[in-house]
Amino acid sequence: MGFLLPHFEAVLGTGRADETFLGSTAALSAEKVPRDVVASDRRKEGVVVALGSAALHLKGEENYDKIDGTIDMLLSALETPSEDVQSSVAMCLSKLMKKGRTQDRLGDILDGLMKECLHGEKLATRRGAAYGLSAAVKGSGIASLKKHEVVRRLEEACSSGATESKEGALFAIELLSDRLGLLF
Structure with a gap:
């Protein structure tokens, strides 16, 4: 896991494959690596799934820092302007x-996501934060809606x-409804 994290960070940051990772065939393989936006999004999506899957199998207190680091990387990947990546x-x-x-x-996670969702400059940032907000609520339990006043804050953003802010709040309501179903 420690060996792969720098490579995952590079792909999440730039969306490009790390050509030094390809080994001695880098010259041949680099020509075959697609460099368009769709390929970049697919690489990021693959890294997100691999990173999340690897973190799921970490156990014990000695791995808490790795889990926290993984969650921070995933939260920063929500800024990617691709709905496929954000959904993953x-x-x-x-x-x-x-x-x-x-x-x-x-x-703190919910506050940061709420701030980005309601006050983010770009549409993709607001949408990504709404995806993250819905995932955080689903993963932590429905009680977090009330405990952290998520619904009240979304209602305030919709009314004034x-x-x-209204658009971000509606994104969050849409994705919370989709992810939580009848519980929301």
Whole structure:
């Protein structure tokens, strides 16, 4: 896991394959690596799934820092302007929300996601934060809606505020409804 994390971070950051990782055939393989946006999104999506899946199997207190680091990487990947990547991140996040020290950080995670969802500058950022918000609530339990006043804050954003805040709140309501179903 420690060997792969720097490579995963590079792919999540740039969306490009690390050509030094390809080994001695880098010159031949680098020509075959697609460099368009769709290929970049697919690489990021693959890294997100691999990273989330690997973190699911970490156990014990000695791995709490790795789990926290993985969750932070996944949260930063929500800014990727691709709904496929954001959806994959949300799927992985919801499964990781009860691992490690995540429950201790839940308030900060939800506050950060709520801020991005309601006040993010770009549409993709607001949508990604809404995906993350719905995943965090599903993974941590329905009680987190009330404990962290998620619904009240979304209602306030819908009734007053800028159009971007209203749009972000509606994204969050849509994705919470989709992810939680009848519970929401």
